[in-house]
Each structure stands twice: as structure tokens, then as C-alpha cells.
Amino acid sequence: MAALKTWDAEPLVSLAGAGVYRNGRWLVRGVDFSVRPGEIVTLIGPNGSGKSTSAKLATGILRADEGRVDRKPNLRIGYVPQRLAVDWTMPLTVRRLMTLTAPLGADEIDRALDAVGIRHLAGAEVQHLSGGEFQRALLARAMARKPDILVLDEPVQGVDFSGEIALYDLITSIRNATGCGILLISHDLHIVMAETDTVICLNGHVCCRGTPAAVSSSPEYMRLFGDKASRTLAVYSHDHDHTHLPDGRVLHGDGSITDHCHPEDGHHHAAAGRHDGENHVHSHDHHDHAHGHSHDHGSGPAALTTANTTKEHHHAR
Numbered sequence: 001m002a003a004l005k006t007w008d009a010e011p012l013v014s015l016a017g018a019g020v021y022r023n024g025r026w027l028v029r030g031v032d033f034s035v036r037p038g039e040i041v042t043l044i045g046p047n048g049s050g051k052s053t054s055a056k057l058a059t060g061i062l063r064a065d066e067g068r069v070d071r072k073p074n075l076r077i078g079y080v081p082q083r084l085a086v087d088w089t090m091p092l093t094v095r096r097l098m099t100l101t102a103p104l105g106a107d108e109i110d111r112a113l114d115a116v117g118i119r120h121l122a123g124a125e126v127q128h129l130s131g132g133e134f135q136r137a138l139l140a141r142a143m144a145r146k147p148d149i150l151v152l153d154e155p156v157q158g159v160d161f162s163g164e165i166a167l168y169d170l171i172t173s174i175r176n177a178t179g180c181g182i183l184l185i186s187h188d189l190h191i192v193m194a195e196t197d198t199v200i201c202l203n204g205h206v207c208c209r210g211t212p213a214a215v216s217s218s219p220e221y222m223r224l225f226g227d228k229a230s231r232t233l234a235v236y237s238h239d240h241d242h243t244h245l246p247d248g249r250v251l252h253g254d255g256s257i258t259d260h261c262h263p264e265d266g267h268h269h270a271a272a273g274r275h276d277g278e279n280h281v282h283s284h285d286h287h288d289h290a291h292g293h294s295h296d297h298g299s300g301p302a303a304l305t306t307a308n309t310t311k312e313h314h315h316a317r
């Protein structure tokens with residue numbers, strides 16, 4: 001895959017020493033990070049550590065009480081929040097959900113739903129969608145704005161493990177096809193996409209940062225999560241170059257969509273990580289053309305290469 005990171009490009013957004021003060025306390029303080037075009041940055045940290053607050057600083061939903069937040073002029077942001085203020089007792093179709101935040105033409109809606117593989121669900125009621133379909137609808141809505149940066153606050157919530165992998169594949173494909181920057185928040189520390197360029201571990205301040213492999217083996221990360229550390233951060237990696245969309249079509253790594261797999265397509269998924277001390281490998285065929293996908297949880301962070309992490313000196317909360 002061609003390198004998409006444009007390290008020399010100007011950041012789309014950058015936070016420098018940013019802090020938010022509410023009700024007599026600092027929710028976050030001294031937060032530094034930036035997202036460049038094509039870069040995937042993942043925020044992790046315990047509950048209440050300031051991940052959503054930091055993402056809201058980046059998008060401009062919250063203003064910094066100290067420090068700086070700089071955004072590229074006319075930056076277009078696609079935001080998928082952690083929670084939606086939707087009245088779930090009212091019928092709401094996917095098509096209507098798409099237009100709740102911005103006016104979109106019928107063609108734009110179809111194209112956006114098509115790109116995430118749920119065009120066939122345009123008339124379906126949102127209440128009836130599976131967790132993965134719902135997240136795809138939210139992604140489509142955010143992508144319809146043709147954003148420079150996509151901010152995803154826990155994009156895999158309500159999604160099972162194989163759905164999670166499919167969503168991560170889709171996010172990677174979106175990045176590859178559009179070159180947008182991605183700021184991803186992972187609330188459960190369950191899995192960090194291997195495609196993540198930089199993991200920022202928060203605990204009211206930036207605890208440590210680096211590649212997924214580096215953070216998972218850093219002393220600061222271990223200290224923050226204690227003996228759970230080696231069981232919580234699983235780095236998902238794979239050499240799978242295409243994704244099966246819910247409607248049966250195939251989304252390729254270059255962003256193109258076809259009705260069937262190409263003969264030369266790879267067909268292997270692997271997730272490396274440790275979950276609750278278990279070591280197991282399981283495979284499943286869930287396609288009618290007998291694709292074996294295996295998810296390997298066998299190698300924990302200790303098996304990952306150690307790279308440089310940066311320890312952060314910080315303000316106490």
C-alpha cells in the first residue's frame with residue numbers, strides 16, 4: 001500500500017498545551033497532539049480520562065481554557081459522536097438520519113451509503129439496524145461532508161469482534177481512498193488499529209504516546225493500567241486487502257468497489273493481542289465463496305517490537 005502519511009504536510013489540527021477547566025477542575029490539561037492528512041491518531045485512556053473532551057477540543061465543540069488549538073483554515077470536519085441525541089421512540093429512516101445534520105441531495109445520500117455498503121438500507125428504520133450497520137450509517141453521514149478530517153468517537157461500539165474488524169477495514173479504506181486524517185477514540189482499550197500511526201494515551205494529561213507497539217510496552221502505560229495493561233491493548237493487524245460489505249459487494253484497499261473478489265485478493269485477517277489472559281485462535285468462514293478469516297489473539301504486547309515512546313511531563317489533574 002502506498003504511504004499515505006504526509007508528515008511534512010501542515011497539520012489539519014494541532015493542540016498545544018490545551019486544557020479545559022469546568023466546575024472548578026481541569027478536565028484535561030497540557031494536551032498536545034496533531035493530525036495530518038492521511039494520518040490515523042488514536043486516543044486511549046481509562047474512563048473519564050479526557051478522550052472525548054480532547055476530541056471536542058480538536059473539533060472546536062469545546063474551547064480551550066489554556067493552551068492553543070489550531071485548525072487549518074476552512075477545515076471540513078466529519079464527526080461521529082459517542083452518543084446521538086435522537087428520540088428513539090420516533091420512527092427514523094437511514095435516509096432521514098443522513099440529513100439531520102446537513103442538507104444532502106438524494107444522489108449524495110445514495111453515494112455515501114453505497115461507499116459504506118448499506119445503500120440497500122436507505123429506507124430501513126434506524127432502530128432496526130445492527131450495531132455495525134448503525135455505525136456505517138453514521139460514518140456515511142460524516143463522510144458525505146467530504147471532510148478533511150474524520151473524528152470518530154468509539155466507532156465500534158455495539159459491534160462484535162468480526163464487525164469491529166470490518167469497520168476498521170472500512171475506516172482504513174476511507175483513509176486510503178480520500179487521504180483524510182482520522183482521529184479515533186477507543187473507549188474500551190480493546191483493540192487499536194495497527195494502521196494507527198500514533199496512539200495518545202490520556203489520563204487527564206498525555207501519559208505517553210507512540211506507535212501502538214511502543215505504547216503497549218511503555219512503562220507509563222503499564223503503570224496506568226497495572227497488570228491489566230498486557231491484557232488490554234491488543235494491536236489489530238492483518239494483510240487482508242479487501243472488505244466484504246454488508247450488501248455482499250467487495251471494498252478493495254484502494255477504495256474501489258466490485259461485486260466479487262478479485263482472484264489475486266488476499267484473504268487473511270489476523271489480530272495480535274492478549275485478551276484476559278486467553279490465548280486462542282479461531283477461524284470462521286462467513287462468505288459463500290469460502291474465505292477463511294482467522295483472528296489470532298495469541299501474541300500479546302510482549303511479543304511486539306519495542307519502539308520509542310515519549311513519556312510526557314504533565315500537570316496533575
Ligand SMILES: Nc1ncnc2c1ncn2[C@@H]1O[C@H](COP(=O)(O)OP(=O)(O)OP(=O)(O)O)[C@@H](O)[C@H]1O
Nearest residue numbers: 022023027045046047048049050051052053054187
Ligand atoms: N461539560 C462538562 N462539564 C463538566 N465535566 C465534564 C464535562 N464533560 C466531561 N466532563 C468530565 O470530564 C472528564 C473527562 O470526560 P471525557 O468524556 O472526556 O472522558 P472520556 O475519556 O471520553 O471517558 P469515557 O471513556 O468514560 O467516555 C470526566 O470526569 C467527565 O465527567
